[in-house]
Amino acid sequence: MPESGARPQVDLARVKPYADHLGDGIVQFSFTLPVPYGLAARKAAQEWAAKMGFEHPEVVHYQELTDGYTYFVMFGESNQTVDYASLSQEGFEIEYMSEEEIEDFARHRIGRQIVVVGAATGTDTHSVGIDAMLNLKGFHGHHGLEGYKAFQTHNLGSQVPNSVLVSRAIDLDADAILVSQTVTQQNLHISNLTELVEMVEAEGRRKQIILTCGGPRVSNELAKELGYDAGFSKGTYPHHVASFIVRELAARNGPGHGAAVTDGAAAAADA
């Protein structure tokens, strides 16, 4: 047993959720059932959780959402484990730079203002994501790209048709397009995001323009599948996006300009 105060050893090959103590497997989850509020509803939620494989399912909160619908918050214990140790560090690890480092990198490696055009496309009315990345104000005390000397930004706002975004990007000779998709009902973001890539391809500009997408359900895997150069999810700050763009642009300018990507396997093969 570890001495008191010492950090207990985590078995990375058998990782479980943590709540009160290591390995208890306790999970908190919330969901809605289309049944009227009442004791029968509570019972139904418990049974459903048990069927999901949770042990000792416990309803800690439930309330009527609207007529005929009940919302639950539950605890339950899971016996399932995942083998974290065998999961690879898939994809690139961008070495994030600070605002000053980005300015310095851009001054030396790019030597001109980098043109970035951003929008929330299609029917998406949410400009909060794109505003946080591009506008001077930024968020959480981090400047948006507009506040950098290295960038010239054009925020086209929300509900921008892909054709208009592409047209503007070409007119402005953009180095990068930043597209935000917040609404993901019916996987609307998928067809919208692919259409943009396909339009850039149709205009013959795919190799010139860095395409990045962001949104709560965007991952690097999804970005790859859709044909983007990078995908940014929750927890992204403007300097993350900026780091990627300056490094990628430098890498595209030719070898010796600093690659945006460090690939573990390829690097190992070289060694």
Added chain:
Amino acid sequence: MPSATAAPLNELVAGTRMLALVGLAKNTGKTETLAALLREHAAAGRPVGVTSIGRDGEAHDVIDARIEKPRVQLQAGDLVATTGALLRDSGVAHEQLSRTGIRTPLGEVVLARFSKPGHVEVAGPSSAAELHAVGEEMLLLGAEQALLDGAIDRRAASSPTVADGLVMATGAILSEDVGEVVEVTRDAVDLVRLPVAEDARGDVSPEGDRDAKLVQVARRVALGAEPGEIAALLHAHPQAHTLVIDGALGEGFLEGLLAARPARAGRELRVVAADPTRVFLAHRGPRWYARQGIAIEVQQPIALKAITVNPLAPQSHRFGSRQLRELVSEAVPDVPVLDVLDESYLALLK
């Protein structure tokens, strides 16, 4: 069933150097089609190369993790272009031939030859031009055919500038109504097989020539699709019957043409794009526009070799394989329609 379908996939695509596989949506069975083709090539002892403009062969769907995906199984001697990390994860013995310098969100794309059979997740170049370059490279290195997987609903892989043949995957996932699945499929096929405008290559006049019959449309007008600008274009060229567009032809431009009734003055119009992957029709198919007097044509066609159907919509519904194949065959009579997992197809291979 029509006799045209009575041939296995590898025979239908024989002679194609670079074959694109494109699904009309996720879970239309594109990976199953790729897997079937790989099995047939393996049985014939034919080394092939595989890459993907997106990502294929992953264990779980990136959007719906409940959906388990078929794996991409390669033989010793087959070539693959995927990221170094995914190649290493496959755990299969291989010889790394080169690094491509092509960067993706999952790492750099490398070219490798399998030394032993095994399955691998494939994530190749994200751009059409790089996909083509990698395909050529694999052919040079000894692949008899390069198989280019097309990702979600990305059609760029099927552009004639990239591939010289296409297999299209469609399926029950498109709609719970089988009639609608057939209709969406037929529209997609119409788009892929837009007629070739043989005469629209030569004397295209730039905007401004009043007597021009063929007019080159500026990108700003084509993409911006401002009704006023489109009407002005038609006014300025009263003789024009053919509008040539270099880049993307979107629905907005076509709608602009429809709205510009007075400027059109009853003219039948023809809009010519470079190839079908440059045409973006989200709401209406080419037939509908043809009925409104606007023909959509292309300079370079796509060779559609076969359509595969997946009668199953994961987590939802299922049609009869035979029913779906017959309905699609009726709608698209001259293209072989296959269900690579159906007994009738498997019987063909024996």
